[in-house]
Each structure stands twice: as structure tokens, then as C-alpha cells.
Amino acid sequence: MFLDYILQQPQRYNLDDQDLKLFQKIISIGLEKIKKIAHEISDDPNFRENNDKIDNYLDKVKLKLIQEGSLDIQYDVNYQEQHFNLVSKIPNFEIPFVVWNMRGDAFFIFSDLPSINTKINSKILQQYSSQCLHYGKEKTTVSSFGQLLNARVPSNVCFAIAIVKDLEPEIKESIRTENPLDFETDTLWYRVPVVYCLSDAQLYFYDQPSSFWEKFKGEIVWKRLRQVIETTLTL
Numbered sequence: 001m002f003l004d005y006i007l008q009q010p011q012r013y014n015l016d017d018q019d020l021k022l023f024q025k026i027i028s029i030g031l032e033k034i035k036k037i038a039h040e041i042s043d044d045p046n047f048r049e050n051n052d053k054i055d056n057y058l059d060k061v062k063l064k065l066i067q068e069g070s071l072d073i074q075y076d077v078n079y080q081e082q083h084f085n086l087v088s089k090i091p092n093f094e095i096p097f098v099v100w101n102m103r104g105d106a107f108f109i110f111s112d113l114p115s116i117n118t119k120i121n122s123k124i125l126q127q128y129s130s131q132c133l134h135y136g137k138e139k140t141t142v143s144s145f146g147q148l149l150n151a152r153v154p155s156n157v158c159f160a161i162a163i164v165k166d167l168e169p170e171i172k173e174s175i176r177t178e179n180p181l182d183f184e185t186d187t188l189w190y191r192v193p194v195v196y197c198l199s200d201a202q203l204y205f206y207d208q209p210s211s212f213w214e215k216f217k218g219e220i221v222w223k224r225l226r227q228v229i230e231t232t233l234t235l
Helices: 002-007 017-043 045-067 121-139 144-149 169-177 219-233
Strands: 072-079 082-095 101-112 152-154 156-164 189-197 202-205
Touching: 045 072, 045 082, 045 101, 045 219, 082 121, 082 156, 082 219, 101 121, 101 219, 121 156, 121 169, 121 189, 156 219, 169 189, 169 202, 189 219, 202 219
Parallel strands: 101 152, 101 156, 156 189
Antiparallel strands: 072 082, 082 101, 189 202
8 A cells, every 4th residue: 555655664755753653544444445345345234145146157157167177176276367267177078079089178167247238338348368378378288299199179268257237139139140250269278158147146258149140160179169058067
């Protein structure tokens, strides 16, 4: 804090004992107000209800992730000024196809994003999923060359799950119709934005290509990814 910085060098700012006492009182009042506000928020029934819903969702999804082979689950991970409520990694995650299967690391990253419903919500969601993708790239241990030797197409997946209190209808529509490949592509990664809405306990993700031509933008893979979302992330 700026006041703490001043109090550490009173001679530089010509502060006497009375000034120091005044500054300390100001700091004390500020801390008390912060504690009071935090206490009021935590006592708010809606706040507690939302937290209970988040905990319930994460607890149930965690069990599904363990069943899918996740042995690495972390809570409260901080990365690039973003707080992840839960991070799960499934190694050797395989998506079957007729000829070749895709295999790599799959990251499932969950965050409570209360500001998603602002005017810049689409931008916030894109930024969040990009942060999740960068986190996955830093933490992956997959060898692309080794995957090719095993007759597998090397491809990692990052499921970026934003948990929100509510969503406007037009935002739900944009999430379902905007192809994530239009915003960011990577030859070895699939970024899969998902939003879990607490108010209706529903998942929203890209599942409605907006035109005939959109079906040629990775739709074969998206069909498989949607199956993963519906089986692993749905309550």
C-alpha cells in the first residue's frame, strides 16, 4: 500500500509522531471497512448459494474426471493474474477416429468469472480460454514425435470452463454459434471454450455451426469434443 510505503520512511516526508498516528488510524479504518464489506458479501444468501452451486458442480465433475483417468487435480491455481478454481490434466487422452486416433494431454480448467456478463463478455471469454491454453502449453509433457511413432495424431485439448452466475440470451447464442477456430488456431492444440451457467445449470459451448460452410472448419473433431463435454462436464 502507498501509505505503508510512506510510514516506512517518515523522515523523508517530514512526518512527526502525530502524523504517524493519523496515518495508522486511516489504515486501520480502511482495513475495518474492507473486513466489513467482505463479511457482508459472505453473509449474503445469494453469495452463499452461488458458492454452494459452484462447489457442488466441481465436486461432481471432479469424480467424472477421475473416472476418465485424471490423476493430477489441483485447486486454487493462480496463473497470469487469473485464478483457476480447479485444474485437471488427463494424460494420453485419446479421441477415436476411423483411421487414426488423436492423442495428447487434455486439460480441464475451471474458473468462476462473475464479470462474464458485461458488455465485453465475449472478449473476456476469449481472453480466459486463451490463458487456459497458454497454461496447458506450459504444463504439457507430450512428445509429438513419440505420438507419431505410435500411429497417433499428436493433438492436445484445453477445455476452458468459465462458471458464471447468469447469461443474456444473445450471449448464449454467440457462444453456441461462434467457432473458436475463428479466433485462434494451433496445429497441435484444440481450445474448447465452455460456459457453465449457474442460474439454469446448463453448459453452453460451440454446438450450432452458423452456416453450411462452418461445417468444414474442424466439424469432425468438434463432434467428438462435444461428446466429451456432454459426458464429462454435464451433471
